[in-house]
Amino acid sequence: MGRQYEIPVGAQHISLLEPLHFKFTTENEKIIRTDANVYYVHRGIEQACCSKFKFRQVSFVVGRVCGLCSISHTTAYSQVAEKLLKLDIPKRAKYLRMLVIELDRIHSHLLCLSHVAENSGFEALFMKTMQYREFSMELLEAVCGNRIQYDFSIVGGVARDLKPETGQLILQRLKNFMPQLEELVGIYQHNRTLSLKNKGVGVLSKDDALRLNVVGPFARAAGLAVDVRNETEDLLPWKEVGFEMITDTAGDVHARNMIRLREIYISIRIIQNIINGLPESALLTETKAFPDGEATVRLEAPRGELFYYAKGNKTQVLERLKIKAPTFSNVAGMVHAFTGNEYGSAAAIIASYDPCLSCTAR
Amino acid sequence: MNLAPYRKKSPWILHYNAGGCNGCDIEILACLSPKYDIERFGMINTGNPKQSDILLVTGPVTKRSRERLVEIYAQMPEPKVVISCGACASTGGVFRGMYNCEGGVDQFIPVDVYVCGCGTRPEQIIDGVVQALAILEKKTKGLEESVKLKKEAVKEGHQLNRRHIADEIKPVLT
């Protein structure tokens, strides 16, 4: 047997939301090798989207790829379908899509932060973060009509309009949230035991980040300035609404926490700008065309770059749909960054990646 | 002494995601948070099948998670109830008929409460749990018969070897 100790985490484990399986090979609880199996959630959505569902229905199916970033999936799919249809959508629809994406980002980041706190053994902070997160869920419900699975974007535009009073409600709630966010930043930044657990743990260096092509907050915490919002403007006008890139250099769990917290500030700013400058126009562009040719779309989901590839064949049903989720790019980096850490930190590290395996496996 | 009334005062829950989209899972997490505070009912999220009474399953059962689902179900001591959370856990939902989905938790283990919704709301989950508690009080301590378990119902007081229950799962191709 020797000195090595193999520890399974998953498929069912209290620190995991989703079924995945890590096998950590450890020595004295220090991880020396990680084997990951991330395909527990594979359902066969791509195949169903190309055979069972018509292309207009697909936007509701891809929303169910992931419950956390369903708006990113539906938006990305809508965009790729619009590209295939050669459709231009109204500006108000673009703004509303950005609004919901950013609200979703706030709730997703806060969930991730609370999960990190829980997995670091800090139950009170988990409770606090979850409590503060509820406002974003309520806002999303006010805007889209559901707490999760919004089905907000559809091919050609958005499904619901934003009432002015809802806009005012959002601004009001965001104002209430600001001091709470300050409080959270204080705790995540300065709590001594939390830094013991998070600082210098799960480090991914910038070189490794480049080499392993990681994306999202995971990459930005390592100092890699990669954000789709910073790279494209043709589909959604991010820079117009006040986007700003945020990076850190440490690349550890603490840096990822800080990136997420600071991105929430940016998201709040974007939301405020959108509501204050919401253009008046139609919500939907109608068309009777069928998708043709091939197109790709990239979109910044809360976890990083979301990539859609679609190929149409002038029928109701798509020829091929390929979904590349952010975590898919991060799997290699994830497996890499465990090595050399204590097993005790593994749960916190997993949570700090914020893996979204239901998108990865589809 | 009749201890059955105390079952519903201390339901410990176990959560397993059998391949869902995470939506219901985060709502289960939200149930623990101060706004919904499920611990009022004495619930603890144990994360350990051996000490749990209620199994909350989300997601359509994918091929890779079906044996794990039955395994952790078998590791729970009776009386126990199973709640399928959300549309896809109850019926397969939008994923029904996809090549890697078995469609619905009740294909494998006996389900007591079906909670609807995509995604299901925390209030619905709490309601489902409260309904499950009423069922829990009436349950026997025997292992229940199920579609895919291929096990006879086991009476109270007989020794049961649970070690190989999940081995008998046969793949179902759709």
Add this chain to the structure above:
Amino acid sequence: MKDVLIPVLLILLAPLLGGLLYGFERIVKARMQRRIGPPLLQPFYDFLKLADKRRMMVHSTHAFLGIMHFVSLWFALAVLLLGGDLVLVIFLHLLSTSLLILAGYSTRSVFSHLGANRAAISVLAYEPVLIIIAVSIFMLNGTFDTAAVFTGKEPLLYKMPLAFIALLLVLPIKLKKSPFDVAEAHQEITGGVELEFSGLFYEAVYTARWLDYIFCYTLVFLFAGSNILLGIGLVVFTFIYLNALDNSTARVSYKQMLRFSLGVAGTLAFINLLINSFS
């Protein structure tokens, strides 16, 4: 008569008191997290429910060792309350812990093993400190008997404040409270040694935790000697301190725990020992 009656009553009621304390603590913890929390009698509901579960185990050795852990812990508590020898009490407590650790090792379950490993490390972290504190008490009283402490005139706290601080620092390890709950570490090893117990057998381990509360608070009470008011004050203070600490810290790794406990708490207790030997 009174001298014997109170300890015997305490011993008999220890699980009851411990359960109440645990239930109250869960409420306090929930309130600190801005929740309502479970009812006060929740631990007893859990107790009754666990008794009602269908019996299940991994193998008989494992289940039996869990039960004996409870029995031996109760016995160690009895010796402590009846005024027994403090070093013997510490070793008897070690015995009961060792039965639980052995139970953890006896299955071939990864998390159970890991929990046992960590519990053994925890023993290394708090045992020397406790023994040093016991010897410091001996120097003041000339005997290891706790009976002498309970009847002593001046509270120990005045003579050994540093030892009291050291005790406060190691108590979270013993009671498995954050930041030193590595042996239980729910998110890492899902409860450690307790993992493989279920139903009636888990009940023994679950109830043993209540006894551990009484054990630890009795140790705290020792520092007040015969001054009951001060003793109650100390216990209340420790209770608040433990819960506040639990709610404001993350879990540290076992190495950090070992370093802190032996480095800080051990040094404090040692300095107190030196002071006691010179005074």
Add this chain to the structure above:
Amino acid sequence: MKKIETNLADLKKDIGAFYKPELHHFIVMNAVQCGDKMEVQWFFNDYAYPGETTCFYALISPEEEVPGMKDIVASAWVAEAELVDLMNIKVENTMKGFVLEPDFESGPLLKKK
């Protein structure tokens, strides 16, 4: 999207010449059925603004073995393992069974004839 055609023999050379870790990042590998042939695609994207997506593609027949990209792009193994299972193509140094259970029919994404 810029599409560059290549073939299996030149694939490694072309991608190796193109891919600079500090300038591009690898997105994903994909395969599309084109009649009897299979179009295998490799997507890359620039880090710059405005970032452009570059797609290398090669037309292969289903029996041919695709060279692995792992030595050029360290994170390509995930995408390769997935394609092997889902599209039933052969990739150098990649085994089946990462995505699907062993008992499942291979290549579920292939259109049935």
Add this chain to the structure above:
Amino acid sequence: MYSFITGLFLLPLIVSGLLLVLPGKISKRIVILASSLLAALALYIFIYTTAPLYVKIPGYVNEAVAGADILLLVYFGWVALRKKSWLVGILTVLQLGGLLYLLKALPESHSVQFMVDKLSAFMFLLINVISGIIALFSLRYIEEEDCSAFRKKYFLSILFWFIGVMNLLVSSDNLEYFFLFFELTTLASFLLIGFRKDAVSVKNALTALWMNQVGGLAILATIFFIAYNGYGEATFSTLLAHTADKGILLPLALLAVAAISKGAQLSFSKWLLGAMVAPTPVSALLHSSTMVKIAPFIILRLSPALKDTPVAMVLIGLTGFVFIAAAIGALAQDNLKRILAHSTIALLALMIMMGAMGTPVTIVAALVLILFHGISKCMLFLNAGVLERVFHLKETSDMDRLGESGPFTSLVITLGFMSLLLPPFGAFIGKWLSIETLGALATDKKILGALVMVAVAGGGAVLSLLYFKVMGGLISRTGEQDRIRFERTGPFYSVTIYILLGLVLAGIIGLPLLLTHYFAPVAAQTLGQPVPVITEGWNMYVGSMRLPIVPLLVAFFLLPVTIITALFIRFRRVDRASEYMCGEKLNYSFSSFYFSTDRATPYFYAAGILFLITLLLVALI
């Protein structure tokens, strides 16, 4: 009584000779007979010895002893030449020179050479009973050894010779005699360690030789200084008669050095660790009943003189340090025998410390430790032999399946380790008494006492961690196996281990009796002052220390009975569930924490040498 003692001296030596010449079949019977006879003799002597018995030896024996001394040293010289070991050579030359000078310079001694008091009788009991058991065990063990038939007989022969020499050693009063027997045990251990004749064995045997020769040299120096101070003849009695004298410190310190070298304390620990290469009964012999037990014996003999001297203080400091250092060293080991060796060193340190403190309670504690450590260690080592022979296991990390294949062996090893650690076992009682008395020392000696206290508390915790680590591997098994079936290991193996297990368990129940009737009188005679052991209701008082009997008796049912019951109990009508593996059904490999102390080891040795120098300096100043 004289004849019994003579029998005890001569029987092993005669048996040793017989074993060499007689054929194998008869020798088996002889060994069984002789072992039981020796045990009976020792028991009789232990029970019926009251006042010290002085044995005078005719003058010509002195000549013979001197001759034997010279012969022995010549043999050592020859070994040094043949193996090209300059250390052994130098030490032999020094010893030879010193011996010749002393023989010439000192007057012919005519006083008593042998003194059998209760302490000697106590040692007889330990030596003969335990060694006899080991001899029985070796009968089977050596049969499976890969060597010639003569070597097998030769092995048993040396074993008995060792017993005889030990018997003589613990009863000799005259230091010249003591020197001879001391060196003879050195020789015996040298031969036994080198028994397998491979390169490592030879090297380690030579290490053992020169390290123990340092001790012999120290004894020679003692004799010289006794003569130099003009105390008269070089005997233990002389030393004890001059306790008030200041010049006695140097001889005491030198004898302490001899004890340290035999007891493998730092920095002489290397030889005992190296002795692992020998066949396992040798380790059992060296660790439990003979050789290393000479160290606490010397200290106990001298304890009335040592008490409260600076030498004793340094000795206490050294042993406190050794206790924690050896415990930490043990933590880094994986080989079962090496773990046992380290824990022997640690517990020997405790015994020497107790002896050096020299109060009634500590002497009792030392005696308890010596006896029960002997029994437990012997049991553990013999089981290590069984593991080696039957299960082909040496490393503890390989033993994780032992709970399934060899439940009895794993049970016995678990109990053995527990007996060293937890209440209510005898060894624990010894340890507990030590901690309690250390409290008194800390009141008395301030910083030294406090430091030693910390070392013992820390070392004890480290050792408990180690024992958990080992026991954890032994006790684990899958849920598939619910019913335990004991394995068969052969009559000689199982009988010896049953006897030892019985002794360990009997020690728990019989401890109060042993304390009042046997240990206390031995301690009283050794110290020359009464050791009160009073039973009062449910408490027992040893000196000022209170031993509550009820908790210990309950603990007896809690621990050993629990462990044994746990193996046999089978709950009916309870479901068997598989282990929780996150729902997976894979096989995972197991291990435990491991530690590395390679970096600390040189510092430990350096500190040990520093302590030795301090020891001599303190005595000189």
